[in-house]
Amino acid sequence: MAGGSIIKNELEAYKCCANEAIEFKLVRQESDIEDENTSFKPDMTHQLFGNNESIFGFKDLKVQMFYSAAKLETYIMLKYSEKVSPDTTDGVMPDDVVKVLASKMPSDFTSNLDDFLSKLPKEANFKPHGQLLHSYDITKGGENRVFEIYKAEISTPGFLEYHERLQTFVLFYIDAASYIDVDDDRWKFYVLYEKYLTNGNPMYAVAGYMTVYEYYAYPAKIRPRISQVLILPPFQRQSHGAELIQTFYNECYQRKEVLDITVEDPSENFQRLRDFVDVKNCLKLQSFQKESVQRGFCDGMAKEAQEKLKLTKRQARRVYEILRLKATDTSNKEEYKKYRLDVKKRLNAPFQKNGRDFQKLNNALQPDELTATVNSLTREQRLGYLENTFNDHIDMYRHVLERIAATSI
Template identity: 55%
Template sequence: MQFTWKLPRSVSGIARNTLQNYVVDSNEALEFKLVRSAADLENDEVTFKPEMSHQVYGDSESIFGYTGLRVKLYYSAARLATYLSMACDEMVDSQKFEVQPDEVIKPIAEKIPPGYHSNLDTFVAALDKDATFQPFGELKHKFTIDVDGKAKNFEVYMHDISPSGFNEYHERLQTFILWYIDAASYIDTDDNRWRFFLVYEKYLVNGNPQYAIAGYTTVYEYYAYPANTRPRISQMLVLPPFQRMGIGVQLLNTIYNHFTADDRVVDITVEDPSENFLRIRDFVDSKNCLKLPSFKPEKLDAGWSPDMAVEAQKKLKLSKKQTRRVYEILKLHITDRANPNAYKKYRLEVKSRLNVPYRKEDHDMNKLKKMLSPEEFNATTMMITSKEQRLENLENQYNELEEHYCHVLERLASADLS
C-alpha cells in the first residue's frame, strides 16, 4: 500500500523511515458492525469495512501517528444507536519526533449526530431498546431470500418526513453514505417532497419479531407542469452485510410499483447513478420491458421505434433516454454477434446515438463560422475534438457500453422472467 501522507520536511531521513511505520490505511483501521446482540461484539463474522474513507480522512485515506490502530463504529441493528471508539498498539512519541498524531475520533464525530456512545457498557444497555423497534411508515413489500439454504425475510416501508422520530433516525442512517457513496452529501429532510424507502430484515428472537436495517433509498418528487410530478431517485444504499442478495432489485421494483400507480407521475429519473446502480436499474428495466408488446423480438429486430418510448413511459414510467438504453440491451441479446453484418449493423446503430454530441458540436461550429472572422474561427477550432479523437472516443465508449450490456444480459439469462 502506497500512502500519500507526507511528513514535515524538517524530519530527518532516519526518523522519516521510522515514522512511516506509524502511517496506517484508514480503510483497514475502520471496522463497522450492525449489532443485534452483545454476542456480536466478539463476532468477527459480522464486521464489515468501508469502501472509501477519503470523505472523512482526506484523499490519502491514511492516518498518521499509530500502529495497530482499530477504529470501531458500531450501530445497533434496528434503532442505530451508535458506538464510536479507538484503540492502538502504540502511539508516536510526539516529544521525540516533534510531530503530532492525527485526530482519529474527531473527524468521524463531526460527521455523525451527537449523542453517540463512547462507553461500551452504555451501548450494550441501549441494545435492549431494539426489541421494541417498529419501522416507520407504510409496509409496501415483503419478500424472502434464500441465503446459504436459510430463508431470510425482508420488508420495505415507505414514508415522507412526517413520522415522529424519523428525522433523528435518518441522521444516523445517512452516515453510512460517507463510506460507500462517493461525493456523498446529506439531504435536507425538512423538505416534504422527499420520500424514503427503507428495507429491513425481519427475524425472530424467542418467537418475537425484530428488525435490522438492510438498506434504503431516497426519492425526491419534483414538480412537473401542469399538475404532475417527476420522482428522482437520489441515493440507494444496500449495506454490505446484505449485498449480493438481490435486495437492490427488490427495492427498486418497490419504488417503481409505488409510483407507476400514480397517474400524475410523468417518469422516474435517477440522480448521478453509480456503476453498481446502473447495473441494477438496467437489469430491472430490461426485465420489465421484456413483458411489453413493443419489445417483442420481432419489434426489436425491426429497430428503434417511438412506440417503445411511449409504452415504456405509460406503463413503467421510464424516460425516453432510459428506454433507448433498454432497447440497445435487448437488441444486443437478439443480435447474432457471430454474423459480421448483423453485429456491424448493431454497433453502428449504437455509435450513431453516441455520436449525437459530436454532431451537435459540428452544428454549433457551422453557426460560429458564419459569425466569426477566419482568424477567430481558426482559434476556436483548436479546442474542438479532432476526427481521429472522436473515432477513438466512440470506440472506447462503445466497448465499455457493450461490456456493461453483456453483464446485464448475463443476469437476465439466469433470472426468473415470469
Template identity: 50%
Template sequence: MEDAITARLKKLVSNSNEALEFRLIRDLDDLNSKEAVFKPEMTYQVFGDREIIFGYGELNVQLFYSAGCLETYLGMTYKEKVNEKCDGVEADEVLTKIATKLAPNVHYSLSNFTNSLSKDETFIPYGELKHSFSVNDQGAKRQFVVYKADMNYKGFKEYHQRVQTFLLWYIDAALFIDLDDDQWQYFNLFEKYTTPMGTTRYATVGFATVYRYYAYPQHIRPRIAQFLILPPFRRMGLGTHLLQTIYREYIGREEVKDITVESPSEVFQRLRNYVDALNCSMLPSFEPENLRQGFSDKMIIEARDHLKINKKQARIVYEILRLRATNVANPEEYQAYRIDVKKRLNIPFKRKQNEELKIERALKNVNKGTYTKENGLPSDEQRKEILQQEYEFLEEEYKMVVKRLEYAVDL
C-alpha cells in the same frame, strides 16, 4: 538514509480504509465475531484525499451500530501513539473527525452501547409496509420488508440521521439531504428475522431517498437521489426489490411524468438498466421482432406510459434488449446492431461538429476569408477510434445486464 525518528513516524501512519471497521450488532456475540466486520469503500470525506491517519501504531477504529434502530458506538484502540513532547508532532484527532459526521447521542462507552442494544427488542420500522419478500441465501430462507416513511412519523428523523451516515463511506461525494423539506420520501429496507428466543426483530439493510420535483403544468417527477445496500447484504438481489418497490409506488400515479435518477453511479446504473430492461421486456413494442426493426416511437410511448421511463433511458433499454435478441454469431445481424448503437453514440460529436461549422462560416464572413480553422474536434480517424472504445465499453456493460436477465425471476 532516513534517521530513526523519521522511520518510526512512518510506522505511525495508517490507511484509514483499513483502520476503520463497522459492525451491525444483533447480539453480544457480534461484538467479537470477525464475520460481523465489514469495511468502508472510501474514507476521504472524513480523513482527506490521501485517506490516512497519522500518529498511531496498529490502529483500529470501531464504529458499531445496533442492527435495528442503529444506536451508535465509536471507539478506537492502538498499540502506540506519537508523543508530542518527544516527537514534536501531534496525532490526528480521529474520533473527533468522525463524530462531527455522525448523528447526536453517540456512545463512547462500550458498556453503555451494549446496554442500549435492548432498544432493538421493541424496534419496529417506521412508516407503511410496501413490500415483503424472501430470498434463498445458500439454502437458508431469509425474510425482508420495505417500508415507506416521511418525517411525520415520530422518531423517524432521528433514525434517518443515523442511517444516512453510511453514505459517507459508500457513496462518492455524498451529501446529507434537508430533512425539513417535505418533498423527500424515504424507502427503508429491513431483514425481518427471529431470535433464538422466538421473538421477531428487524435489522437495517439499506435505504433510498426520493425527491418529488414539480413538473409543469400539474405533474411531479420523482428523482431517486440516494440508494444504498449495506455490504453484508449485497449480491442477494435486494437492490432489485428496493428499486421495484419505488417504481410501484409511482408508476400508477397519473401526476407522475417520469422517474429519474440523480447522478447515478456505474453500479446503480447497471441495476437500473437491469430492472428497466426486465420490466420493458414484458411490453409488446420491446418484443424481439420489433427490436430488430430499430428504436421506435411506440417504444418511447409504452415505456413512458406504462413504466414512467424517459426517452433517454428507454433507448438504453432498447439497446440492451436488442443485444439480447441479436445472434452475434451472424455477421450481418451483429454488424447491424453495432452500427445502430454507434450512430447514437456519435450524435454528440455530430452536434458539436455542426456547431463548429456554423462558427467557422460566421467568422469567415466577418474576417472576409482570412479565418483559419482551429477547433478542438478530433480527426475522423481519432473519432472512429474513440467511438469504438465507447462502444466496446458499453457492450461489456450491456452483456452483464443480459447475462443477469437470463436468470431473472418475477418480483
C-alpha cells in the same frame, strides 16, 4: 538532513489505511461484538480522511464503529498498540480520528462499550418508521429470511432522528455523497429491513435504504429522481437492490401524477442494477419483443415504456440497445455491424449538436484529447471516443443480460 530522514521514516510507521482500520458492525446481540464474521469494511474514506484515505499517529489501529442493528445506536472507539508521542517527534500530533468522525455523526454516540451494550435490550421495542410497502423472502443455504420495505417522509414521526444515524453510512459507500436537506418535504425514503425472530419476538435489522426527491414537472406532474441507494455489505449480492427499486417503481405505477422516473448521477454499479430491473420489466412489453427491437428503436417503444413503466426516453433507448444485443447474432459480422452502427449513431449525437453534451465528453476524455469545444476534436479522436465508449456499453449490456439469463433459469 540525516536526522530528518530518520524521523520521517519513523513517522511512516504510524500511518495506516483508513479503509482497513475502520470496522463496522450491525449488532443484534452482545455476542456479535467479538464475532469477526459480523464485521465489514468501508468502500471509501476519502470524504472524511482525504484523498490518501490515511490516518496518522497509530500502529495497528482499529476504529470500531458499531451500530445497534435496528435503532442504530452508535459506538465509536479506537484500539491500537502504539500512539505517536509529540515529545519524540518534534511536536507532530496524531490525527484526532474521533473528532473527524464526530463531525458527521449524531451527537449522542458513545465511546463506552457498557453504555452501548445496555441499549441493546431496547432493540426489541423497535418498529420501522412509515408505511410497509413490500415483504419478501429469500432462501439461502436452507435458511429462509424475511425482508420488508417501508416508505417514510420528513413528516413521519421519529424518522428524522433515525435518518440522522442512517445517513452516516453514505459517506463510506457512495462517492461524492452529501447529507440531504431535511427541511424539504419533497424527499421520500424507502428503508429495507430484515425481520427475524428472537425468542419468538419479531426483531428488525436495517439492510439498506433509498432516497428519492420529487421534482415538479409542468403543468401538474411530478418527476421523482432517485438520489442515493445503499445496500449495506452484509446484505449485498442478494437481489435487495432490485427489490428496493421495483418496490419504488410499483408505487409510481399507481400514481397518475408521476410523469417519469430519473436518477441523479448514477454510478456504474447502480446503472447496471437499474438496467437489470428495467430490462426485466420491458421484456413484458409488446414493443420490446425480439421482432420489434430488430427493426430499430422507435417512438412507440418510448411511448409504451413511459406510459406503463414511467421510463424516460433516454432509458427506454438504453433498454432497447440491451435487448437488441440479446436479439443479435454477434457471430454474424453483418448483423453485428448493423447493431454497432446503430449504437454508435446515438453515441455520436453530441458531436452533431454543437456541444450540447460537451460536459459529458469533457468528463469522458483525457484533457489532452479535448481542447476548446466538441468541434475541435480531430476525426481520430472522435472515432477513438466512439469505439471506447461503445465497448464500455457492450460490457455493461452483457453483464445485464447474463444476470437476466441467470434469474430466468
